[in-house]
Amino acid sequence: MTHFHGAQVLLLSALVACGSASDSAKVSSAPTDAGVEDAGALDGWDREVAQVPLADEDPAPDVVQVTLEARVSNVEIEPGQSVELWTYNGSLPGPLIRAQVGDKLRVHFTNLLPEPTTIHWHGLEVPADMDGAGVDQGIVAPGDSFDYEFVVPHAGTYWYHPHVNSSAQVWRGLYGALVVDDATQPELGAETVLVLSDISFEADGVITSPESNGSLGDFFGREGHILLVNGRVLPTLRARNGDALRLRVINAAVSRYFLLQVDGHLLTRVGGDGGLLARPEARPEVLLVPGERADIVLVPNGKVGSTLLLRAAPYSRFLCGAACGQEESLLEIAIVTGQGRAPALPSTLRAIPALDMGDAIAQDIDFTQGKVKGDPVLGINGQAYPENPFELHALVGQTQLWNVGNATDYDHPFHLHGFRFQVLTRDGSAPEVAEWKDTLNIPARSRAQIGVQFDDRPGMWMIHCHILDHAKIGMMGMLHLTR
Ligand code: C2O
Ligand code: CU
16 A cells, blocks of 8 residues: 555656765775775765754764754655654754764753653663663653763664653654664675654644554554655665665664565675674565664665665554554665676684583563453563553663563563673574574564663663553563662
8 A cells, every 4th residue: 555656756756866975985895806996875875865964963973963853843744745743953854864883972952842851872882871661760841951972882783762652652753774884794785774753644744643443553663654764755776786785773663563575586685783693694585674774785686777676575463454454665675787706705703602601599570461441461471561550670781591481462662771682592402693682573472582781880770562652551661780
């Protein structure tokens, strides 16, 4: 059910596309053999989606200082169609923030929204008082400012979003990408950042209410009808046949799952939530649940003049019939020239030593469902946030083994703030490739075991389902980490 006709949208969006300085200028393309002159990314290949990283306002080499303002703005979603959104700096998605591993990141934040908000740095291991969880401190009232300041300890693809009334605030447009680079890591292809989201608005250009369909809307998890890639409908990348493209993909949708496919192609995951995997993993499809990231290498293979489609295939995360049976198009990849030659990916990307689970303390965490006065209530271990939140405890220095189960008949993405974890088993079997994660889909009636080690950042940390409508109706708990 796409309401748009690609060609016109594309033509116009190409004309208005923001800035020509793309990531490809900064992160160079695949290495070339001497003599192969035309290898590597084409100039402006990602112009329709490229985001220029926010300007660094601090000249010190290891400090990145940026300014973010949350404000109501009209954003053109399709040519001639503006929608009033809540934005960071007036754009959808919010601006890309880019830093080097080990940098100090300082964000001057001002809230010009009509309600309180915070910024949560999804996936980053920051001190508790910088996490923006909005539980005990750090809520930024309308008109107020707050300076976030922390070191970015690990390379990877992260994102930021509010954590106050988050299902509504993210729905209204508050989300952006944050990439932490590490110059010592291998170059894996011409690179761009793709923020996936969805939106629905009414004929008059007013965004559909984040409360639409009341408690059933919460229970199902709201999905917008229009799929966006960096705020655009079906944009196009221009590719050279046979050259590697590295797509850093972020699922910033409130509830939607994206089962990514490109016909006739393998998607090679080289990174996930917490940076590079131990080795590349090629698959016909990649499932990306809300909050999750995938760093995907795609080598387009087709005739010059042909176009590949990055699609979201149907995935039934819920008890849905027709509602989740559709296939949607996200992005076009136009093969405009040949003949590139992507070098083979390295067989190992980095070492990810397994956590020592020897003395790990085990905890059971289950996504559960109940009813209060006829309305569905979701929770963790039968307890619903905020009235009666599930709480668990850990000590600094401990390693814990969490049995994360799903006692409901539909999927939930599990997310832990502030600490990356390793998946030990999913439904009994160990994952084939080691990686660091912070968001993990727990399919209906299934179970995963994860290992997490707590370093010296005491405080209160949220755990929740990243279908934000589910978190809103109770599926959220708190980890108390003490010394
Ligand atoms: Cu993106 Cu509480 O998280
Ligand atoms: Cu959920």
